[in-house]
Amino acid sequence: MSKKPTTKKEVQTTGHQWDGIEELNTPLPRWWLWTFYATIIWGVAYSIAMPAWPIFASGATPGLLGSSTRADVEKDIAKFAEMNKAVEEKLVATDLTAIAADPELVTYTRNAGAAVFRTWCAQCHGAGAGGNTGFPSLLDGDWLHGGAIETIYTNVKHGIRDPLDPDTLLVANMPAHLTDELLEPAQIDEVVQYVLQISGQPADEVKATAGQQIFAENCVSCHGEDAKGLVEMGAPNLTDGIWLYGGDVATLTSTIQYGRGGVMPSWSWAADGAKPRLSEAQIRAVASYVHSLGGGQ
């Protein structure tokens, strides 16, 4: 019987021994070490080739390869702008009322218009265009200034009561009847009761009857004989359940006392030499989008 030792490798120890427990030395393969060195070289080379090291107050080292994520984004935006160019030109050339008949434009305006809306309009009108106090809902069929697509387009383009844009829609403000001493507080109280009555809310009969006379003398020129509002004046219908600022006593009183005059900014206006906030195609897209939300006329 031969005494050849087994092929089992003798596991070396580091020579450390504590209470009879030896520390084994299990060396790593050498390629592991080379891989580690390679990652170091890669790291150094990368930080030279790419923007890496912060420089005080001026960003970072630019890197030899001239890579810039900001430039990449600009390139991407330019690429998509180029891709959209044809359809945007078509949109600008198409009559507003004809957009709904062109499936390509419908798809484009629904998406691009929604993007514009979420970026620029949602702050006041809400993400779902449901409106907020003072900012009308764009979903219903009740339009202060008209719900035809041309009207929506014009009002987006030039705004409403925007002092910067000479083409803006200039409708009269709701006068401040108390501040400007047009009505006595008691008269205001009576006309409020009348408005409550015609809008189907509980009201003081006696005061409302008195208020009707005051309404006929002071309010019908804008709100109409039947109090259903006049689009040309931008005056709302007072007989329905839709209120821009609120239909309760306190809000109605405040509205009559101090007046109202909501402003919508002009989206095509720009200071000399500056770019307008929205391009013609964007304005058309968002007008078409708003028109499609269910209230368009």
Add this chain to the structure above:
Amino acid sequence: MSANQPSPDDAPLYFAREPIFPRRISGKFRSLKWVLMALMLGIYYITPWIRWDRGAALPDQAVLLDLGNRRFFFFGLEIWPHEFYFVAGLLIMAGLGLFLFTSALGRVWCGYACPQTVWTDLYILVERWVEGDRNNRIRLHRQAWNAEKIRKRLIKWGLWLFIGLATGGAWVFYFTDAPTLLSDLLTGDASPIAYTTIAIATATTFAFGGFAREQMCIYACPWPRIQAAMMDEDTITIAYREWRGEPRGKLQKGEKLAEGQGDCIDCMACVNVCPMGIDIRNGQQLECITCGLCIDACNEMMDKIGKPRGLVGYMALKDEAHERAGNKVTNIWTHVLRPRTLLYFTLWAGFGVALVVALFLRSPLDFNVTPSRDPLFVTQSDGTIRNIYTLRIRNKHGSEETFRISATTADDAETRALKLTLEGVEGDTITVPADQLYNQRLYLDAGPASDLAAAKRTGIMIWVEQVGEDEPVSDKADTVFNGKGK
């Protein structure tokens, strides 16, 4: 401590890889491995070329991971991104399958099915074919670089590269139409992503199969560590029957084993065939991938010296003591079929059945309805309450389909009060192009006098019916109608 221990300062921190030259062997397990290798590589290379007709608008590749369009095709199945839970289910099954196979059969995946093992096997086959068997390869390895060595190495590396290229090439075919991509690849018109993927897959196949080999299993792969934690005394592994083999000793040709000598004649056959370069007689080791080649080698030798087979064999850890005590060899099934593995199998099969059931329960109409939350409802000038919904319909057919939309209240009591309008559409049908997700805004109006308008919320159902089918298919989505009520 023995005297020949080096001092701590001399101890090497790193060591070079010791080349392994596995000898050719034939036998039961080697044959099984050849069959499995042919099967698995065959499946891998052929699958992207199988065609499957789905109509004009859909790809006709049987198995296709269409990442660009976010579609996954598997023969008659089509998975959209929102059905990704099927993939999660498959991953859970893969995990439980790993538990099942590891607790029952140990590292059977490593030994037979792991791509690293399969491709290394293929590369060793090529190596043996070009450079000869173990002894020739050792000689070639040791000899200085001359014309013969350069020629053989270049041929070997060339073949390896070709296999790597075919491997990486086949990989990209799973992600786009294979025939188109092949002609694009050859004419240089394919996407840079395709070329890069092929280049990376080729390089890794070449490096891992040709040079790294067992280093991947020992140092790079987490499997050996995870699997070691899942094995127990009943798990089937490959082991050396020490009680039978020891004390081992050499046997000269024509002689008989000496009295008291074990069956192991220390011929090193098991060591020479091992692709991991270990000695199975040292017991269970992290390196062992349980490929079974040492069993083939030892059995061949036992046949030659007229001893029973099975000195090295598949067995459970507890068999060694059991058999040493003189008991009969335990049937392998008593190890495999035990509560733990049956539990894993039940869980695994349960998920499998659940997935198949889920697959068959998928509605032929795939749509959902989202009520607008901003605002919850719109009050019209005449007091009508309008709710806005977004209907998302997925047309999974290869052709354009028409759907009819309608709405009812949950108890059908106020259905007549609901007026449905499809935005931008005349009538109550919409047409969805093939293989598309389609968004349609719906308006439901309820008159000011209706209960729907007065209530806070009412349960309603939106119905979608596929028009033009021989058997009309329809389905509903439950949603709510918000009114003025507080």
